[in-house]
Amino acid sequence: MSRIVLPAIDQTPEASRPVLDAVTRQLKMTPNLFRIMALSPNALNGWAGLQGALMKTFDVKIRDGIALAVSQVNGCQYCLSAHTYVAGNMANIADDEIRRNRLGHADNPRTAAAVAFARTLMQTRGKVSEDDLRTVRAAGFSDANIVEIIALSAQYMLTNFINNTFDTEIDFPVVDSEVA
Structure with a gap:
């Protein structure tokens, strides 16, 4: 409620x-x-x-993947529902790829690196390891791109926290916060 x-x-x-x-x-x-x-x-x-x-950073699949990974870590059912709806219906991302993104994975290696980094960023509260940085850089992300991944993650975290605080009524098709 x-x-x-x-x-x-x-x-x-x-x-x-x-x-x-x-x-x-x-x-x-x-x-x-x-x-x-x-x-x-x-x-x-x-x-x-x-x-x-x-919105000028990365392609929609990377941005949506980051949104899904961050929302999964933060346990925001509202944002998981909203981002799943947008990813599937507006960005044409397949259900299986949405599931992988929520877990910090992706089919495309570059997207996978960004999504995994965002997930780790949330799990460690920004205290990522040298290996985490090395991995995302090896996927072709510059330090400026890493700042952008962090900024995107923070943007999604803000909405996660608002929804988790107020237990916002979900007005998108509801997605279970647990990944099947």
């Missing part, structure tokens, strides 16, 4: 509306996560700025 009253769109601060409108246009709905984030225009607009900049 949700631990917050979801505001109606017209009850959100005016400064949050441009981001809410953009999300609604893109997804054809206003996810509950964004209704909660809209309570703080600073948080929502800060997230949107980071998300907009990071």
Whole structure:
């Protein structure tokens, strides 16, 4: 049961509306996560700025793989459900690949390195090993790319923490937080 009253769109601060409108246009709905984030225009607009900049990094399969791996480690059922829906329906990622991403794996070696690094980053709270860095660099990621993987992971962690804190009602097809 949700631990917050979801505001109606017209009850959100005016400064949050441009981001809410953009999300609604893109997804054809206003996810509950964004209704909660809209309570703080600073948080929502800060997230949107980071998300907009990071959309220019990597391809969608790497970004979605990182989202799935991070959300799995953080046990965020809302984000797992949302990212599974987006990965499968908007990015055309196969169900089996989504499952592998959640576990920190991928078919493509470059995607696998990024997803594994993001998973390890979350599990170790950023205290990755020299071997972890060596592995992601060997897959062709520059140090700038590693910073981008960290930034993407932090962006997804933010939404994981909001949803885990408020036990946000899931408004996507529900995905079990346990991997089959």
